[in-house]
Amino acid sequence: MREIALNILDIAENSVKAKATLVEITVTAENNVLTVTITDNGVGMSKDFLERVTDPFTTTRTTRKVGMGIPLFKDAAEMTGGSFGIESEPGRGTRVTAKFVLDSIDRAPLGDIADTAVTLLAPGIDFVWVYTVDKRSFTFDTREIKAELGDIPIDSPEIISFLRNLLKENIESINGGITI
């Protein structure tokens, strides 16, 4: 099974391609449900396009005729008995919501969220990650990090390695010994 962190990477890359300047990602595990939301302020999609977007043959890619990011995420969530939805408005942005039944045998492991978060780091776009397990929560906001860094680019190797460790430690502490 493909890790959910890789689905999140795919969906966040859609936000980057949609020229978003801010992407908020929430990962919440509580009451046997894992909820993931990815919200961006990118170009959005028309109502007509949105109705077709969960079909693999809907894509604005020019290099191949299928787009799999959204259909794979939808399938991964629905396979567990969970749900999937997208809201979008042209010129305003898009929100993707996936709900997974945590104890379903068909649920993929969450995987390496810290790795996904650092892979996405770039100077021209900001990310807010909110990671919650039960009532314990951790927020990572690249706007705050960039303010501290000043002229040092957030995607320089030393910063990436520092932030990966920071994220890993916080995620482990929120998990409290369990693996999601």
Ligand SMILES: Nc1ncnc2c1ncn2[C@@H]1O[C@H](COP(=O)(O)OP(=O)(O)OP(=O)(O)O)[C@@H](O)[C@H]1O
């Ligand atoms: N956040 C978004 N904002 C605006 N348009 C989006 C967004 N996410 C997806 N889309 C549109 O929906 C299409 C389908 O997305 P999907 O991720 O399923 O496939 P893809 O990105 O085209 O290809 P792949 O993910 O396989 O590289 C995209 O080509 C894009 O036009």
Ligand SMILES: [Mg+2]
């Ligand atoms: Mg995609």
